[in-house]
Amino acid sequence: MNHILASALFLIVSDSCFSQSSWTGNTSPTYPALIEHLQKLDKAHKELSMYNMGSSDYGLPIYLFVMNGGKDSTRTFSKAQTGTTILINNAIHPGEPDGINACLIWLDQWIAQGKPLETKDGKKLPLIAFIPAYNVGGMMNRSSTSRANQNGPEEYGFRGSTRNFDLNRDFIKMDSKNAFTFAKIFHSLDPDVFIDNHVSNGADYQYTLTYIASMKERMSPEMNELTYGKCIPYLTSNVKQQGWDLFPYVELKGETPAQGIHAFNDLPRYAMGFASLFHSISFTVETHMLKPFPQRVQATLAFMEGIISFTANNALEIEEIRSASKSWAQNLTHFAYNYQLSEKADSISFKGYEHSFPVHPITGLKELTYNRTQAYERMIPWFKTYVPKDSVVVPKYYVVGGQESDVIDRLKANHVLFETLTSDSFDTLHVSSVKSYKSPSQPYEGHFKLGQIEVGESAKIISLKPGDILIPSRQDAALFIHATLQPMAEDSYLSWNFFDSYLQQKEYFSNYVFKDQIADILDENRPLKEEYELRKATDEKFRNSEWDQLYFIYCRSPYFEQTFMRLPVYQKF
Ligand SMILES: [Zn+2]
Incomplete structure (x- = not known):
C-alpha cells in the first residue's frame, strides 16, 4: 500500500469516526468546525440543507440547517410555512452548547437509520430546522473558565455576543444584527414549535433535564390547553421512557427549593417569549450545570426526540390550534400586561x-x-x-410617525402589516403623553430601560404626513404589535428608549420677559387664574418661588410646546 493511499484511507476512517462519536464526549465543536461539518452533510445528503440566513455582529453568517425540507430554498420555506415545523435554537449562550451536540447526534443517528421520513410511530416526520449556533461572536470567544460552576465541556464559547449583548434579551429592541437575522429565520419558517437550548445556573437537585414553558396567562386558551394539558404530560412520559425525569425549571422563590419554585415570566425580550407572541409552542430546555456534559447532551437529545414525536403525533391539532390562536389574538378586545406572580401556591x-x-x-x-x-x-x-395588574382596550389601529425608522424597521422585520400614508391629512386620534417614569442608574443590555411608566391618554386632532404608517390590530402579528406599541407594556419600545427624544422639553422662557405676559394669560383664562390663586394660597413653597409660579402658568399657556412628552404613536378606537 503506497503512502498516499494509506493516508487517504486513514482520513476516511478518521472522518467517519469523528462524525459517529465525537459529539458524545466532553467536547463541543468550534464554530468553524461545526459549520464545516454541517456543510459536508449538506453536500452529501439531499434531505439535508444548510442556508446562510444573514449576518451576525461578529461578521460571520448565521446559518439554518434543515432536515426534511424541500428540493430548494423556495420549496423548503414554503413547506415550513404550510406544514408542521420545529425550530431549534442553539448556543444563544455559547457557554451552554448542549443543544449543538444533541442536534449533531440526532443527525448522525437519523443518517445511520437510513433517513426515515416517518417517526417510530409511523407518523410523518415534521420539517426540523436548527440554528447550529446563534451567538456567533460568543462562539468565537472560547475558554474553559467563563462558566465557573459548569461540569464541561472542556472548552466552550462566551455568553456575551461580540458587542457584549446577552442575545436572549434582544428580541424586541433588536440591537444586534443577529436579532434581525433571527427574525428573518423565524418568519421564513413560521415554526409551530420552538425550542431554545440552555444550561441552568442556580440550586443543586437530582434532575438533569428541566424545561421552561411559556407563561400560560399570555397564551390563547387553546394554546394553553395544548401546551399544559397535552404537550407537557406527553413530553414528561416520553422522556421518562428514554430514562430521564423531566421537571419544570427550578426558579427559586427563596434561597433553596424548600421555599418553593415559581413559573417563569417569559417576557417578549426572550427567545421563547418572542416565539410565543407568534403562537409557537415554545420551550427553553435547561439542563443542570453540575451534571457532566455528555449526560446533559443525552438529556437534551431526549427532549428533542420527545418534541419531534409529540409534533408528529399531533400535527393536525397543532396547526388548527395555532390558527385558532392567531384569530384569538386578532380579536382581542383588551391587552393585559404587568404580570405579577400570584402568592397562590x-x-x-x-x-x-x-x-x-x-x-x-x-x-x-x-x-x-x-x-x-x-x-x-x-x-x-x-x-x-x-x-396581569393592568390592561388596556385594544385600538382598531395604531399610527406611528414615519420619522421613527428604527421602530418601523423592527416592525417590518417581524412581518407587521401596515399602510403608509401618501398625503397630508387630519384625524382625531388618542394621544399618549408620558406623565412619569423611572430610569435606572446603570445600563441594562445597552439601555437605560425606562420603568414604572405612567401615561395619560387624550383625544386630539393630529396632522398626519406622508410616510406615517397605519397598523391595524387585526393581523397575525397582533400580540407583537401590542407588546411593543402599548407604551406601558413590559417590553414596549418606549421602555427600551426608542422615544427618549420626546421626553425632553426643547423651549423655555426668560423670567424677566415672561413675568410681563402672565397678567394677559390669566385674564384670558379664568379657570387657570382660579387654579393659580388657590395654589398660591395653599402652597407656601409655590408662593415664595418666582420660577414655580411662572412655570406653572407657562405650562398651561399657549406658549408651552404641545409635543413635550407626547409619543409619536397614536391610537384609533
Ligand atoms: Zn442560557
Missing part, C-alpha cells in the same frame, strides 16, 4: 438534595451547601400563576 413532588449551612473554613461564614449523599423526594410549593 400549588405543590409539586421534587427530587432534591438536603441542604445545610456549615461554617466555611476560609470565609468563616455559614454558607449554603447541598449534600448529594442525602437525596430526597418530597412536595414543595409551586407558584405557577401570574396575574
Whole structure:
C-alpha cells in the first residue's frame, strides 16, 4: 500500500469516526468546525440543507440547517410555512452548547437509520430546522473558565455576543444584527414549535433535564390547553421512557427549593417569549450545570426526540390550534400586561438534595451547601400563576410617525402589516403623553430601560404626513404589535428608549420677559387664574418661588410646546 493511499484511507476512517462519536464526549465543536461539518452533510445528503440566513455582529453568517425540507430554498420555506415545523435554537449562550451536540447526534443517528421520513410511530416526520449556533461572536470567544460552576465541556464559547449583548434579551429592541437575522429565520419558517437550548445556573437537585414553558396567562386558551394539558404530560412520559425525569425549571422563590419554585415570566425580550407572541409552542430546555456534559447532551437529545414525536403525533391539532390562536389574538378586545406572580401556591413532588449551612473554613461564614449523599423526594410549593395588574382596550389601529425608522424597521422585520400614508391629512386620534417614569442608574443590555411608566391618554386632532404608517390590530402579528406599541407594556419600545427624544422639553422662557405676559394669560383664562390663586394660597413653597409660579402658568399657556412628552404613536378606537 503506497503512502498516499494509506493516508487517504486513514482520513476516511478518521472522518467517519469523528462524525459517529465525537459529539458524545466532553467536547463541543468550534464554530468553524461545526459549520464545516454541517456543510459536508449538506453536500452529501439531499434531505439535508444548510442556508446562510444573514449576518451576525461578529461578521460571520448565521446559518439554518434543515432536515426534511424541500428540493430548494423556495420549496423548503414554503413547506415550513404550510406544514408542521420545529425550530431549534442553539448556543444563544455559547457557554451552554448542549443543544449543538444533541442536534449533531440526532443527525448522525437519523443518517445511520437510513433517513426515515416517518417517526417510530409511523407518523410523518415534521420539517426540523436548527440554528447550529446563534451567538456567533460568543462562539468565537472560547475558554474553559467563563462558566465557573459548569461540569464541561472542556472548552466552550462566551455568553456575551461580540458587542457584549446577552442575545436572549434582544428580541424586541433588536440591537444586534443577529436579532434581525433571527427574525428573518423565524418568519421564513413560521415554526409551530420552538425550542431554545440552555444550561441552568442556580440550586443543586437530582434532575438533569428541566424545561421552561411559556407563561400560560399570555397564551390563547387553546394554546394553553395544548401546551399544559397535552404537550407537557406527553413530553414528561416520553422522556421518562428514554430514562430521564423531566421537571419544570427550578426558579427559586427563596434561597433553596424548600421555599418553593415559581413559573417563569417569559417576557417578549426572550427567545421563547418572542416565539410565543407568534403562537409557537415554545420551550427553553435547561439542563443542570453540575451534571457532566455528555449526560446533559443525552438529556437534551431526549427532549428533542420527545418534541419531534409529540409534533408528529399531533400535527393536525397543532396547526388548527395555532390558527385558532392567531384569530384569538386578532380579536382581542383588551391587552393585559404587568404580570405579577400570584402568592397562590400549588405543590409539586421534587427530587432534591438536603441542604445545610456549615461554617466555611476560609470565609468563616455559614454558607449554603447541598449534600448529594442525602437525596430526597418530597412536595414543595409551586407558584405557577401570574396575574396581569393592568390592561388596556385594544385600538382598531395604531399610527406611528414615519420619522421613527428604527421602530418601523423592527416592525417590518417581524412581518407587521401596515399602510403608509401618501398625503397630508387630519384625524382625531388618542394621544399618549408620558406623565412619569423611572430610569435606572446603570445600563441594562445597552439601555437605560425606562420603568414604572405612567401615561395619560387624550383625544386630539393630529396632522398626519406622508410616510406615517397605519397598523391595524387585526393581523397575525397582533400580540407583537401590542407588546411593543402599548407604551406601558413590559417590553414596549418606549421602555427600551426608542422615544427618549420626546421626553425632553426643547423651549423655555426668560423670567424677566415672561413675568410681563402672565397678567394677559390669566385674564384670558379664568379657570387657570382660579387654579393659580388657590395654589398660591395653599402652597407656601409655590408662593415664595418666582420660577414655580411662572412655570406653572407657562405650562398651561399657549406658549408651552404641545409635543413635550407626547409619543409619536397614536391610537384609533
Ligand atoms: Zn442560557
